[in-house]
Amino acid sequence: MYSEKVMDHFQNPRNVGEMENPSGVGTVGNAKCGDIMRMYLDIDENGIIKEAKFKTFGCGAAVATSSMATELVAGKTVQEALEVTNKAVMEALDGLPPVKVHCSLLAEQAIHAALWDYAQKNGIKIEGLEPPVNDIEELEEEEEY
Amino acid sequence: MKEFVYLDNAATTKVRPEVVEAMLPYFTEIYGNASAVYDFGQKCKQAIEDARETIGSSIGTKASNIYFTAGGSESDNWALKGVAEAYKDKGKHIITTKIEHHAILHTCAYLEQQGYEVTYLDVDADGLVSPEDVKKAIRPDTILISVMFANNEIGTIEPIEEIGAIAHEHGILFHTDAVQAYAQVPIDVEKMHIDLLSASGHKLNGPKGIGFLYIRQGLKLKSFIHGGAQERKRRAGTENVPGIVGLDKAVEIAMATMDERIKKESELRDYLIARIEDEIPFAKLNGHRVKRLPNNINFCFRFIEGESMLIMLDMAGICGSSGSACTSGSLDPSHVLLAIGLPHEIAHGSLRLTLSDEITKEQLDYVVDHLKEIVAKLRSMSPLYEDYAKKHLS
Amino acid sequence: MKEFVYLDNAATTKVRPEVVEAMLPYFTEIYGNASAVYDFGQKCKQAIEDARETIGSSIGTKASNIYFTAGGSESDNWALKGVAEAYKDKGKHIITTKIEHHAILHTCAYLEQQGYEVTYLDVDADGLVSPEDVKKAIRPDTILISVMFANNEIGTIEPIEEIGAIAHEHGILFHTDAVQAYAQVPIDVEKMHIDLLSASGHKLNGPKGIGFLYIRQGLKLKSFIHGGAQERKRRAGTENVPGIVGLDKAVEIAMATMDERIKKESELRDYLIARIEDEIPFAKLNGHRVKRLPNNINFCFRFIEGESMLIMLDMAGICGSSGSACTSGSLDPSHVLLAIGLPHEIAHGSLRLTLSDEITKEQLDYVVDHLKEIVAKLRSMSPLYEDYAKKHLS
Ligand SMILES: Cc1ncc(COP(=O)(O)O)c(C=O)c1O
Ligand SMILES: Cc1ncc(COP(=O)(O)O)c(C=O)c1O
Ligand code: FES
Ligand code: FES
Numbered sequence: 001m002y003s004e005k006v007m008d009h010f011q012n013p014r015n016v017g018e019m020e021n022p023s024g025v026g027t028v029g030n031a032k033c034g035d036i037m038r039m040y041l042d043i044d045e046n047g048i049i050k051e052a053k054f055k056t057f058g059c060g061a062a063v064a065t066s067s068m069a070t071e072l073v074a075g076k077t078v079q080e081a082l083e084v085t086n087k088a089v090m091e092a093l094d095g096l097p098p099v100k101v102h103c104s105l106l107a108e109q110a111i112h113a114a115l116w117d118y119a120q121k122n123g124i125k126i127e128g129l130e131p132p133v134n135d136i137e138e139l140e141e142e143e144e145y
Numbered sequence: 146m147k148e149f150v151y152l153d154n155a156a157t158t159k160v161r162p163e164v165v166e167a168m169l170p171y172f173t174e175i176y177g178n179a180s181a182v183y184d185f186g187q188k189c190k191q192a193i194e195d196a197r198e199t200i201g202s203s204i205g206t207k208a209s210n211i212y213f214t215a216g217g218s219e220s221d222n223w224a225l226k227g228v229a230e231a232y233k234d235k236g237k238h239i240i241t242t243k244i245e246h247h248a249i250l251h252t253c254a255y256l257e258q259q260g261y262e263v264t265y266l267d268v269d270a271d272g273l274v275s276p277e278d279v280k281k282a283i284r285p286d287t288i289l290i291s292v293m294f295a296n297n298e299i300g301t302i303e304p305i306e307e308i309g310a311i312a313h314e315h316g317i318l319f320h321t322d323a324v325q326a327y328a329q330v331p332i333d334v335e336k337m338h339i340d341l342l343s344a345s346g347h348k349l350n351g352p353k354g355i356g357f358l359y360i361r362q363g364l365k366l367k368s369f370i371h372g373g374a375q376e377r378k379r380r381a382g383t384e385n386v387p388g389i390v391g392l393d394k395a396v397e398i399a400m401a402t403m404d405e406r407i408k409k410e411s412e413l414r415d416y417l418i419a420r421i422e423d424e425i426p427f428a429k430l431n432g433h434r435v436k437r438l439p440n441n442i443n444f445c446f447r448f449i450e451g452e453s454m455l456i457m458l459d460m461a462g463i464c465g466s467s468g469s470a471c472t473s474g475s476l477d478p479s480h481v482l483l484a485i486g487l488p489h490e491i492a493h494g495s496l497r498l499t500l501s502d503e504i505t506k507e508q509l510d511y512v513v514d515h516l517k518e519i520v521a522k523l524r525s526m527s528p529l530y531e532d533y534a535k536k537h538l539s
Numbered sequence: 540m541k542e543f544v545y546l547d548n549a550a551t552t553k554v555r556p557e558v559v560e561a562m563l564p565y566f567t568e569i570y571g572n573a574s575a576v577y578d579f580g581q582k583c584k585q586a587i588e589d590a591r592e593t594i595g596s597s598i599g600t601k602a603s604n605i606y607f608t609a610g611g612s613e614s615d616n617w618a619l620k621g622v623a624e625a626y627k628d629k630g631k632h633i634i635t636t637k638i639e640h641h642a643i644l645h646t647c648a649y650l651e652q653q654g655y656e657v658t659y660l661d662v663d664a665d666g667l668v669s670p671e672d673v674k675k676a677i678r679p680d681t682i683l684i685s686v687m688f689a690n691n692e693i694g695t696i697e698p699i700e701e702i703g704a705i706a707h708e709h710g711i712l713f714h715t716d717a718v719q720a721y722a723q724v725p726i727d728v729e730k731m732h733i734d735l736l737s738a739s740g741h742k743l744n745g746p747k748g749i750g751f752l753y754i755r756q757g758l759k760l761k762s763f764i765h766g767g768a769q770e771r772k773r774r775a776g777t778e779n780v781p782g783i784v785g786l787d788k789a790v791e792i793a794m795a796t797m798d799e800r801i802k803k804e805s806e807l808r809d810y811l812i813a814r815i816e817d818e819i820p821f822a823k824l825n826g827h828r829v830k831r832l833p834n835n836i837n838f839c840f841r842f843i844e845g846e847s848m849l850i851m852l853d854m855a856g857i858c859g860s861s862g863s864a865c866t867s868g869s870l871d872p873s874h875v876l877l878a879i880g881l882p883h884e885i886a887h888g889s890l891r892l893t894l895s896d897e898i899t900k901e902q903l904d905y906v907v908d909h910l911k912e913i914v915a916k917l918r919s920m921s922p923l924y925e926d927y928a929k930k931h932l933s
Contacts, residue, residue, distance in 0.1 A: 001576065001581055002456075007456075010453070010456060011460065013526065016525070016526050018531060027528060033477075034478065034489045034490060034493055035450060035493070036490075036528055036529060037528070038528035038531070055526055055527060055528040055531055056526060056527070056528065057448065057449065057450055057490070057493075057527045057528055057529050058450050058452075058453070059450060059451075059452035059453060060452055060453055060456045062450075062453075063453055063526065149579075151571075151579070153571070153572060153575060153577070153580075156571075156572035156574075156575060156777075157570060157571070157572045157777055158570065159566075159567055159570045160566035160567055160570060161567075162567060164566075165563070165566045165567060169559070172553075172554035172558075172559045172746065173553055173554055173555075173556060173559060176551060176552070176553045176554060177545070177547070177550075177551070177858065178547060178550035178551045178860075180550075181547060181550060181858065181860060182846060182849040182850060182853065182860070182861070183547070183849065183850075183852075183853040183858040183859075184853055185543075185545070185853075185858050186547075186858070214609075215608075215609030215610075215613070215748060215776065215779070216609075216776045216777060216779075217776070217777075218764050218765075218766040218767065218775040218776035218777075219609070219764055219776060221766065222764050222765055222766070222775075246766065246767075247765075247766045247767050247768075247775065248764075248765065248766030248767065248775055248776075249766075251762075251765035251766055251775070252765045252766070254765075255762075255765050345777070347777055352566065352779075352781065353777055353778070353779040353780060353781060353782065354609060354748045354749060354779030354781075354782045355748060368645075368649075369616075370612050370613050370616050370642075371612075371616055371641075371642065371645035371646040371648075371649050372612040372615065372616070372640065372641045372642030372643075372645055372646070373612065373640075373641050373642065374641075381612040381616075381641065381642055381645070382609065382610045382611070382612035382613060382642075383550070383551055383610060383611075383612075383739070383741055383747055384747070385609070385610075385746075385747040385748030386747060387746065387747060387748075388747065388748045452576060455576040455577065456576060456577075458577075459576065459577040459578055459579075464571065464575070464577045464579050464580070465577075466572075466575060466576070467576070
């Protein structure tokens with residue numbers, strides 16, 4: 001069902017855990033399946049993400065995408081981190097089954113929520129960042145018959 | 146080597162070697178058409194009638210009331226749509242429950258589109274339907290009550306005899322989806338006032354693709370699959386002789402070993418339940434503790450999600466399920482767990498383990514050992530557990 | 540020892556040993572639920588998807604357009620009732636023929652009760668449907684044309700491509716019951732403009748209880764059997780994995796050997812036809828001489844009755860059939876033979892012999908030798924023959 005990369009990140013998730021004093025933290029829920037993800041970011045004074053950590057209540061794909069997302073954003077600038085979209089995460093994982101595409105949105109949204117928190121705390125504006133929504137939902141892609 | 150522990154017998158079972166043995170000649174030797182004139186076809190016909198006999202007597206009825214189908218879903222569809230069609234002049238109201246299998250619920254939804262009205266009864270926290278509720282839901286235009294014999298997810302066994310009695314006092318037909326219960330616990334259609342009963346071969350170590358519908362003699366039910374004159378003109382299609390022969394054998398063995406299996410499996414079941422309750426915190430047993438299928442264990446583990454648990458169990462060679470097997474593909478938490486009152490996020494963390502008579506205590510020990518670790522690992526990753534721990538455990 | 544010559548392959552076939560071989564592991568080893576999360580279930584899922592691939596490419600379409608069913612009858616019921624339901628807003632008129640299998644005809648009769656109108660086209664003396672007639676029968680409210688690919692009794696192959704073209708010119712869906720033709724003659728759903736196609740495993744040396752319906756992508760067809768999310772939510776029921784795997788193997792072999800089988804069987808067919816025509820008086824070939832299934836022989840022997848002939852053949856170890864196998868149980872003469880214009884008493888004396896690729900010329904010689912005697916014997920007992928002989932032969 002899942003690619004080898006997904007299974008690897010599921011079995012050995014990178015960067016699981018909490019952070020004492022995160023620069024930003026965001027928690028998002030997936031309205032479609034009820035799963036939840038929390039992302040912690042440690043961002044230095046130059047706006048570079050030094051470390052990302054996560055916790056996830058969700059399916060195998062949710063765990064793997066969280067894990068991959070933390071790897072992808074680490075070392076990036078805040079602005080670059082915005083480009084870690086769900087598509088980018090999925091590609092890095094060699095794809096997800098169609099019913100699991102929505103899971104990757106959790107990771108994207110969790111990054112955004114953590115960045116928003118960081119921006120609020122520091123009174124800065126990040127170009128192109130929208131305020132987080134509590135329940136994310138992808139556009140329904142009804143299978144065509 | 147990695148263990149392999151198959152605990153998804155409510156989804157489907159291993160076919161018994163004796164069953165395969167019984168089927169084999171009907172593929173390549175006795176393959177004639179059961180409806181044909183020649184002797185070679187008559188042998189198939191005989192095999193079919195023998196199977197009908199075995200199955201009829203397994204539920205206390207005549208062979209001629211047993212109709213072979215392709216499985217539980219077809220039987221359920223036929224029972225409901227067939228009664229709806231045949232008795233629509235009497236009324237268009239059907240009573241069922243919120244915890245039925247989708248083969249019932251989606252068929253009811255279809256019938257609602259066709260202008261029928263369906264009452265979906267609530268269940269209590271153990272998943273029990275109340276006969277009182279059934280009685281209250283009856284209307285002058287009620288034509289059918291359909292309540293499952295035992296639930297496929299949480300294993301609760303419903304008060305079928307009482308509900309059947311109520312149905313018959315009111316002159317209403319009574320159908321039960323016995324796909325999970327048939328050949329696992331004793332069933333007597335006369336004593337229990339059952340007019341229609343669905344069952345499926347692959348749930349009792351028989352083949353997939355075969356099942357039956359029991360139809361009480363005298364019911365006006367028409368064909369669901371129209372065509373040839375098979376099954377006394379009520380179910381068209383060349384008879385699946387190997388499937389029927391396999392089902393015959395599976396039923397024969399299942400009936401002969403039932404008492405013993407019930408004893409063995411309920412002991413193992415209770416052992417597994419006890420170990421989980423003792424050793425894993427925040428674990429809640431779903432379903433009735435006593436009125437329960439001998440092979441069903443269903444738990445919710447708070448703060449964690451079902452699929453992750455299943456994949457980790459799978460990596461340890463353990464096959465289990467979360468929610469109903471037939472609907473993985475759906476992302477919604479199980480309608481059964483919601484119906485017994487669990488909140489969404491808890492319903493998400495359910496695990497169903499269903500035994501077979503081949504399972505040993507040692508295997509269950511292996512399962513608990515792994516389950517403990519898996520639950521702990523997933524909780525350490527769970528933001529919900531983190532929140533809870535911060536609030537209550539520090 | 541008595542010979543055994545099985546010539547009822549249009550009714551059902553012997554399962555190929557390779558097919559049984561392919562199925563076996565799926566009974567007792569790889570028995571997991573194909574919808575499950577664990578790896579063990581994924582193996583079944585893979586097997587199903589492989590089968591879908593094989594079958595899709597056998598008729599020139601994508602795997603995702605193939606839906607597994609329990610056999611030809613279910614496929615036919617689903618196609619007709621499904622289209623009727625889904626397209627009723629467009630219209631309620633269906634065109635079919637007088638020589639369809641009962642799985643079509645009885646389903647049409649049911650739809651007529653539900654308020655649909657059905658035109659049953661005549662056929663010519665060879666059993667051919669005229670594309671001209673199809674065109675004439677089309678109305679603004681026609682939603683479906685259903686014409687069988689080849690007839691099960693007389694073997695006539697219909698002008699499917701022409702009829703499909705007409706259907707599509709008029710924006711009407713086209714279904715074909717290919718239960719007899721599939722894997723016996725080449726079929727291309729694109730070239731032939733087929734939107735829905737029914738087939739059944741046990742007609743091609745595959746297992747009983749499995750079949751499929753091809754549904755063109757984009758059709759609105761809903762479920763016929765409601766329930767779980769199997770078959771992309773269009774056909775509920777735990778997948779019959781061994782059946783599907785067996786069908787896969789049977790199709791694979793049938794497609795690989797098709798050219799060769801067509802050549803061999805049509806030669807044998809023509810040999811048998813020639814011998815009967817040369818050696819048995821008052822024998823009339825039914826069905827088209829050339830546009831004919833390679834394995835079908837169907838004769839009427841005047842003055843005698845079918846069942847007596849079958850029993851006597853059976854005593855010589857020869858399995859044949861009279862009328863349609865699925866409707867023995869009915870006493871009426873075949874609707875197909877009446878439709879090609881035979882009078883009642885002649886239609887009663889029909890014999891269908893259908894070959895497999897295992898049949899030898901020697902076996903056919905054996906058959907003709909016996910058949911000659913049997914026909915002579917029955918005629919010597921027949922009052923009709925007596926009358927005729929008195930009038931014309933003295
Ligand atoms: C033309 C045709 N359609 C449909 C069927 C029904 O198929 P099945 O018996 O597999 O349901 C048959 C055979 O019995 C047939 O010959
Ligand atoms: C209670 C219940 N009803 C109906 C079904 C459907 O049976 P089948 O999958 O054999 O069609 C199942 C199993 O999947 C079941 O557990
Ligand atoms: S199913 Fe909910 S995140 Fe994957
Ligand atoms: S006399 Fe027996 S069927 Fe007509």
